[in-house]
Amino acid sequence: MHSLPLLAIAAALAAGACSASTTSSKAADPATLAASGDHTATPVADAPFTVQEVASFNEPWAMTFVPGTRAALITEKSGKLKLWQENGPTLDVAGVPAVAYGGQGGFGDIVVAPDFTTNGTVYLSWIESGEGGTYGAVVGMAKLVQGATPRLEGLKTIWVQSPKVSGRGHFSHRLAFSPDGKYLFIGSGERQKFDPAQDMKANLGKILRLNPDGSIPSDNPFAAQGGVTAQIWSLGHRNILGLAFDGSGKLWNQEMGPKGGDEVNLVAAKANYGYPIVSNGDHYDGKDIPDHPTRPEFAAPKLWWNPSVSPAGLVWYNGDLYPGWKNSLLMGALSGEGLIRMQIDGDKLTKSDRWDFGTRVREVEVGDDGTVWLLIDGEDGKLVKLVPKK
Numbered sequence: 001m002h003s004l005p006l007l008a009i010a011a012a013l014a015a016g017a018c019s020a021s022t023t024s025s026k027a028a029d030p031a032t033l034a035a036s037g038d039h040t041a042t043p044v045a046d047a048p049f050t051v052q053e054v055a056s057f058n059e060p061w062a063m064t065f066v067p068g069t070r071a072a073l074i075t076e077k078s079g080k081l082k083l084w085q086e087n088g089p090t091l092d093v094a095g096v097p098a099v100a101y102g103g104q105g106g107f108g109d110i111v112v113a114p115d116f117t118t119n120g121t122v123y124l125s126w127i128e129s130g131e132g133g134t135y136g137a138v139v140g141m142a143k144l145v146q147g148a149t150p151r152l153e154g155l156k157t158i159w160v161q162s163p164k165v166s167g168r169g170h171f172s173h174r175l176a177f178s179p180d181g182k183y184l185f186i187g188s189g190e191r192q193k194f195d196p197a198q199d200m201k202a203n204l205g206k207i208l209r210l211n212p213d214g215s216i217p218s219d220n221p222f223a224a225q226g227g228v229t230a231q232i233w234s235l236g237h238r239n240i241l242g243l244a245f246d247g248s249g250k251l252w253n254q255e256m257g258p259k260g261g262d263e264v265n266l267v268a269a270k271a272n273y274g275y276p277i278v279s280n281g282d283h284y285d286g287k288d289i290p291d292h293p294t295r296p297e298f299a300a301p302k303l304w305w306n307p308s309v310s311p312a313g314l315v316w317y318n319g320d321l322y323p324g325w326k327n328s329l330l331m332g333a334l335s336g337e338g339l340i341r342m343q344i345d346g347d348k349l350t351k352s353d354r355w356d357f358g359t360r361v362r363e364v365e366v367g368d369d370g371t372v373w374l375l376i377d378g379e380d381g382k383l384v385k386l387v388p389k390k
């Protein structure tokens with residue numbers, strides 16, 4: 001069992017008292033905090049770590065540690081891939097794709113293949129332009145050649161967002177491998193076009209499941225329908241900016257929702273998460289979107305935030321370096337300017353900690369030794385290490 005801090009219980013009680021969708025009889029239940037959008041931030045000075053600045057990057061977007069080394073690959077949105085080394089210089093990786101940089105688009109995610117140690121394969125996502133001023137995310141795979149002049153070799157595109165549409169928002173293009181290494185999951189945003197999230201002929205607003213070579217697993221839930229429909233694992237998503245498996249093999253996603261509707265979901269095959277038909281938030285232009293409880297046929301979020309925190313990055317933490325963090329999800333916050341910890345208890349998720357960094361957190365990663373690292377967003381972006389307090 002996990003106990004809630006008194007402050008969180010007080011917030012839960014307050015939320016229960018003023019929320020039409022929550023009955024007062026449930027107010028003392030820890031689930032009430034999950035059932036409200038509330039999450040009070042606490043000063044980072046009270047956290048079980050100090051924040052150590054390690055390196056600077058220009059608009060860093062994603063990172064992954066290189067297995068067996070003290071190095072990490074870090075994407076910069078404008079199109080560079082950096083190899084940061086704890087005990088050496090930060091190097092540019094050659095052989096990267098040309099990216100369509102602008103708006104929310106550019107270089108995206110990078111992850112290592114499950115069998116990276118034998119073949120050096122990495123997976124990356126970026127934006128390419130299409131005909132008539134359209135854009136879309138793509139995913140590619142390549143071999144990382146390490147050394148003094150690191151480079152990508154044999155870059156091959158294995159997936160494209162379909163259709164390409166106008167605008168430069170909500171690409172998502174987050175990547176995660178299943179723990180058994182058999183499947184690549186891709187978060188694909190609805191490109192700020194709303195309805196594609198429910199359109200089974202588009203792979204926008206979906207989570208997709210592919211074999212590592214980009215082919216479609218024959219046991220995907222909609223495999224028989226062919227086309228991009230066959231790629232679909234779950235639907236009704238908005239802007240997925242974090243995908244992570246936990247130690248029991250459950251897939252979680254976070255997504256930037258409409259105003260007051262940021263979500264963390266437990267991702268199930270064939271499930272429909274309801275966007276844009278339902279959301280606990282509402283459109284930024286003020287238009288109402290019915291809340292999740294009005295349409296129980298759609299999968300509801302495990303947690304949501306109002307006001308919005310603008311989630312960025314998601315990792316499963318199972319280390320011992322920070323007291324009580326075992327079996328947690330860690331998520332950065334952009335407009336929420338900090339780090340959020342959620343405790344996993346089976347299929348339940350609890351809002352456990354929220355620290356106010358006073359700056360936008362873009363990405364979260366965990367080192368081999370259990371240390372947590374963050375990318376601070378922006379043109380003067382930073383790699384920082386959360387040094388456990390003694």
Ligand SMILES: [Ca+2]
Nearest residue numbers: 062063064365
């Ligand atoms: Ca990462």
Ligand SMILES: [Ca+2]
Nearest residue numbers: 279280281289
């Ligand atoms: Ca709503």
